[in-house]
Amino acid sequence: MGRTREAGCVAAGVVIGAGACYCVYRLTWGRDKEIIWKEDDDEEQESRDISETGKGAKANAGARAGARLQGDSKAKAEVAVELKSGPNVKAEAHSKAESGGGLEAKAKALFSTLKEQASAKASKAAKLGTIFGTRALAPGLPCPGVRGGGCHPVRNGARAGSKASGKSKGRTRNKSTRTPAMLWPVRKGKFNFPYKIDDILGATDLQKVLNILERSNDPFIQEVALVTLGNNAAYSFNQNAIRELGGLPIIAKLIKTKDPIIREKAYNVLNNLSVNSENQGKIKAYISQVCDDTMICRLDSAVQMAGLRLLTNMTVTNHYQHLLSYSFPDFFALLFLGNYFTKIQIMKLIINFTENPAMTRELVSCKVPSELISLFNKEWDREILLNILTLFENINDNIKNEGLASSRKEFSRSSLFFLFKESGVCVKKIKALANHSDLVVKVKVLKVLTKL
Helix, strand or coil: CHHHHHHHHHHHHHHHHHHHHHHHHHHCHHHHHHHHCCCCCCHHHHHHHHHHCHHHHHHHHHHHHHHHHCCCHHHHHHHHHHCCCCHHHHHHHHHHHHHHCCHHHHHHHHHHHHHHHHHHHHHHHHHHHHHCCCCCCCCCCECCCCCCCECCCCCCHHHCCCHHHCCCCCCCCCHHHCCCCCCCCCCCCCCCCCCCCCCCCCHHHHHHHHHHHHHCCCHHHHHHHHHHHHHHCCCHHHHHHHHHCCHHHHHHHHHHCCCHHHHHHHHHHHHHHCCCHHHHHHHHHHHHHHHHHHHHCCCCCHHHHHHHHHHHHHCCCCCCHHHHHHHHHHHHHHHHHCCHHHHHHHHHHHHHHHCCHHHHHHHHHCECCHHHHHHHCCCCCHHHHHHHHHHHHHHHHHHHHHCHHHHHHHCCCCEHHHHHHHCCHHHHHHHHHHHCCCHHHHHHHHHHHHCC
């Protein structure tokens, strides 16, 4: 029993000593790290080596504690080796210890083996980071629709997991669990656009952009060029410059493309240019095509909204309204079918026609869906109600001024004239709005009622 008790005490002492040494090691971890790995110049590899050798330090601490508690060098070596994890490391440490002899040599052998394995893993991880490195778009290539230059960040795979991520304190993740960096799509044939999309350009630079737009068949380049031109067309001095450089036909040619994004950007450029009266004289040649495309494209789409804005700008004056009179039924059908924003835009367009008395007869004689009467309900917000009341007010004034009330037999029961003037439903709906909670709407209703 004496030998058994003695062996039990030795084992307990080994465990307690190993735990104490491990606590001391954790408290002095930062300083020990610098001494152990002072040969390693790479700071990133150093953090990985230390994270991998956490258990190696535990084993060394256990071995030293066993050395103080028992005199048998062979028993101490066995305890140190049994606390190690990994059969390969254990075998290598044992073979090196046999040649050197003594606890000091065995500890050095353990650290040497662990250092070699950590260096091998670090080199594999660095290689993996290089493989996963991402390719970036050209820095001068702007992002369409966004102010500023390049839109995609330049990412470097070689920097992944470097000191910016802090010092690792746990086991390094296996390379099979690493999430590869997200790759940005790279287009074939790199092209560095010479300007940012929000740059204010002179005539020479505008000519370069127009040349790029005319010669390129790449939708991405076309979009960037159109956004750049659209931003510059917002300034009056560039509106004249683009026209004088022959830019209007180049831009208008792109409204025939099948790409909806390119058509939308082309409409936006023409919309900004149409503020200039001289530009309107050039754009009128394309207004019928724009109107047809706006009516047949997808309902409530961005292309449709861009087309409606362009048509609204072109009908602010009375010069070109007659070019769109054939589309009056389509406008009212869109007013009924469209969403909130489409309704607002189409009402602004129709109001432009109602402010021209010469267009009254064609306007009130067109067929309209009877459901339009629902726009006079109080559930709609202020903007919808104010626009529909303005539309009714203008048409009612024009019917009186043009003397169309006496020729009511000319208009069918499905016409706008019958819906607004003869049915009496609109008047009842408007009277019901007299008690609306919005003061602005209430004032507008009272103004309309006084003219009936």
